[in-house]
Amino acid sequence: MTSHVRLSQPDFAVLGGGLCGRLVAWQLAGAGHRVALYERGPADGSQAAAWVAAAMLAPLAEAASAELLITRLGAASLDAWPRLLADLPEPVFFQRNGTLVVWHHADRTEAPLFERRVRSNAPDDLLDGGFVTLAGAQLGAAEPALAGRFAQGWLLPREGQLDNRQVLNALAAGLAQRGVETHWNTAIGEGSVPPARIVIDCRGLGAKAVMPTLRGIRGEVARVRAPGIGLTRPVRLLHPRYPLYIAPKQDDLYVIGATEVEGEDMSPVSVRSALELLSAAFSVHPGFGEARILELNSQCRPTLPDHRPALVWDGAQTLRVNGLYRHGYMIAPEVADEAVRFASALLDGRIADADAFDGWRQDARWRELFRLDAAREPA
Ligand SMILES: Cc1cc2nc3c(=O)[nH]c(=O)nc-3n(C[C@H](O)[C@H](O)[C@H](O)COP(=O)(O)OP(=O)(O)OC[C@H]3O[C@@H](n4cnc5c(N)ncnc54)[C@H](O)[C@@H]3O)c2cc1C
Numbered sequence: 076m077t078s079h080v081r082l083s084q085p086d087f088a089v090l091g092g093g094l095c096g097r098l099v100a101w102q103l104a105g106a107g108h109r110v111a112l113y114e115r116g117p118a119d120g121s122q123a124a125a126w127v128a129a130a131m132l133a134p135l136a137e138a139a140s141a142e143l144l145i146t147r148l149g150a151a152s153l154d155a156w157p158r159l160l161a162d163l164p165e166p167v168f169f170q171r172n173g174t175l176v177v178w179h180h181a182d183r184t185e186a187p188l189f190e191r192r193v194r195s196n197a198p199d200d201l202l203d204g205g206f207v208t209l210a211g212a213q214l215g216a217a218e219p220a221l222a223g224r225f226a227q228g229w230l231l232p233r234e235g236q237l238d239n240r241q242v243l244n245a246l247a248a249g250l251a252q253r254g255v256e257t258h259w260n261t262a263i264g265e266g267s268v269p270p271a272r273i274v275i276d277c278r279g280l281g282a283k284a285v286m287p288t289l290r291g292i293r294g295e296v297a298r299v300r301a302p303g304i305g306l307t308r309p310v311r312l313l314h315p316r317y318p319l320y321i322a323p324k325q326d327d328l329y330v331i332g333a334t335e336v337e338g339e340d341m342s343p344v345s346v347r348s349a350l351e352l353l354s355a356a357f358s359v360h361p362g363f364g365e366a367r368i369l370e371l372n373s374q375c376r377p378t379l380p381d382h383r384p385a386l387v388w389d390g391a392q393t394l395r396v397n398g399l400y401r402h403g404y405m406i407a408p409e410v411a412d413e414a415v416r417f418a419s420a421l422l423d424g425r426i427a428d429a430d431a432f433d434g435w436r437q438d439a440r441w442r443e444l445f446r447l448d449a450a451r452e453p454a
Contacts, residue, residue, distance in 0.1 A: 085109040085256065086422055088271030090263045092116075093123030094403050095396045096277035097246035098159075098411040103418065104253035105162075112255055113269060115262035115281065120243035124279055127296055127374035129322045129330040130239035130404040131309050132156065135205055135231045136174045137402060138197040139189050139318070144383060144443050146197050148406040153235055155408035160237075164252050165245035168238035168325050170308070175209075175218050177228040178313035179358065185313035186227070205233050220305045220360060236309050238324050239404065273421050275414065276395040279377040280339065286387070286397060291339035291375025294401070295348040296332035299356070301366035303327075312355055319355040329366070331356045335401070344371040376400050384410050386417060388432055389448040394418055413441050 085108075089100040092114030100112040116122025134141075134149025141149075153171070160167045178186050194202060207230045215222030217230055250257055265284055268274055276282050283289050306329070309322040322330045334348045349371055356363040379385055379398035384406060387395040396414045399406065417435065420426045426435055429447060436445040 084270040084272065085111045086272050087111070087418065088113065088269045088274050090268070090274065090276045091278035091281060092118075092257070092259070093120060093277065093279055094125035094243070094407055095279075095399065095411060095414075096275075097243065097250065098407055099275055099277060099396065099414050099418070100255050101246055101249045101253060102411060102415045104250065104255045106415070106419065108419075108422070110255045111258065111269060111271060112250060113258045113261045113263045116260065118247045118257070118259045120240070120247070123243070124294075124374045124376055125239055125243060125403060127294065127372045128239050128404060129296060129309075129320060129332050130237050130242070131174070131320065131322055132235040132237065132405050133174045133231070133309065133311075134405060135193060135197055135201055135234060136176060136311055136318075137405065139192040141196065141382070141402065143196060143198065144441075145402055145406065146201065148384075148409045148441065149402065150201055152406050152408040152410075153233070155412070156235070156237065159408055160242075160245070162249075163245040164248045165241070167241040167245050169235065170237070171233065171235035172308040173230050173232040174234040174309050174311060175214075175221075175228055175230055176311045176313065177214070177221070177225040177359070180226070182313055182315060185315060189313055190229075201233075205231055207232060218307060218310070220307070221310070224360070234309075236322055237404065242404075272392065273418055274393045275418055276393060277397070279397065279399075280375055282377075282395060282397055286379075286395060288380050289397060290337075290378050292378050292400065293336040293338055293340050293373060293375050294333040295336075295344045295352065295371070295373045296330055297344075297349065297352050297356075297368060298370040298372070299329050299331060299353075299363065299366035299368050300327050301329055301363055304329075304360050304362040306360070310359060312359055314355065319352065321356050321359060328369075329356070329363075339375050341373065341375060344373050376403075384444060385446050386410070386414055386444045387446045387448055388417070388421075388426075390429065390432075392421070394421065409441060410444065413439060413444055417445070
């Protein structure tokens with residue numbers, strides 16, 4: 076463990092420096108608190124699910140499989156990201172140019188299912204002007220690289236994406252700038268929780284020993300470089316097994332994903348998945364045939380039984396932030412904000428028992444996020 080000479084314990088120890096841990100630690104430090112962060116992997120974030128993610132910010136497209144809470148968290152977070160990124164010490168690629176949804180003729184029965192699910196799971200204010208049908212030439216005009224390739228599609232014009240690795244880097248720089256005591260390459264087990272007045276556990280799947288219902292859902296992605304294609308926004312290809320996407324980042328980099336497989340399998344990408352992902356990209360644009368494969372990666376999404384994120388208070392000095400599943404980037408700003416507010420109230424003693432917790436939960440902006448550790452919930 077990194078050694079630091081300190082006169083007293085920090086206000087907060089944040090366990091896990093993936094997406095949530097970095098964001099929470101950085102915000103707490105910005106509010107003037109003394110914060111220590113412990114991450115089992117290196118500073119680049121390469122041990123986190125956040126390292127592999129495509130970082131699409133697509134609340135409407137995700138409404139095809141996510142409930143209203145997630146859609147609303149996603150919409151609010153999409154507005155919050157630019158403000159947050161503006162305060163980071165390094166630039167981060169962020170785009171709000173929409174999502175394009177297309178499908179091949181053979182999969183056309185997927186289209187009405189997708190539309191029905193989105194329309195029933197998303198609020199009217201997001202759908203209003205947010206779900207635009209494109210036919211033939213309109214699709215080519217919106218996304219010239221795909222002109223003539225698909226008969227129909229939908230443009231979800233308000234959606235966005237960012238570069239996941241740039242955010243992780245910029246947050247690491249932000250932690251240093253705000254004086255957070257960082258302990259990279261330092262795994263924290265249940266018997267070795269470091270001293271602090273309040274502990275915030277953001278270890279994702281690494282928190283399984285204390286959150287036994289947490290499970291991993293494996294996702295596999297390819298990163299390729301494909302000069303000359305020029306997609307201007309993430310493209311989703313409807314598919315009967317899982318939603319496939321191609322997310323264009325800077326410098327002709329594309330993230331192609333993602334499988335969704337039950338089970339905590341962190342082994343390398345299977346041949347079948349690689350074939351499916353790369354074939355899907357090739358079927359969207361033949362230019363991907365000449366792309367260069369930079370990486371094939373797999374990771375597991377930290378998931379709770381109801382597929383919702385949760386802020387779980389243990390009734391004492393620990394808050395757990397977990398269950399962000401496939402929506403971490405999409406919802407992190409709002410979830411982290413709520414966690415920071417709650418943790419600050421814990422620190423200054425405003426929440427000390429189950430009644431105070433209940434009062435807090437009732438007044439919270441995202442009250443559905445809050446849970447009391449199962450052992451402390453009334454029967
Ligand atoms: C293939 C794939 C694609 C995805 N695409 C998207 C997307 O397009 N949009 C989107 O919004 N989300 C996406 N996600 C989801 C997103 O990556 C996760 O929701 C998010 O990373 C969860 O953040 P987290 O901080 O809770 O967990 P993580 O990012 O996994 O961070 C947890 C951290 O805790 C550390 N840790 C674990 N155990 C310990 C320990 N004992 N001691 C110290 N540190 C520990 C880990 O090393 C890790 O750094 C995707 C995920 C995957 C796998």
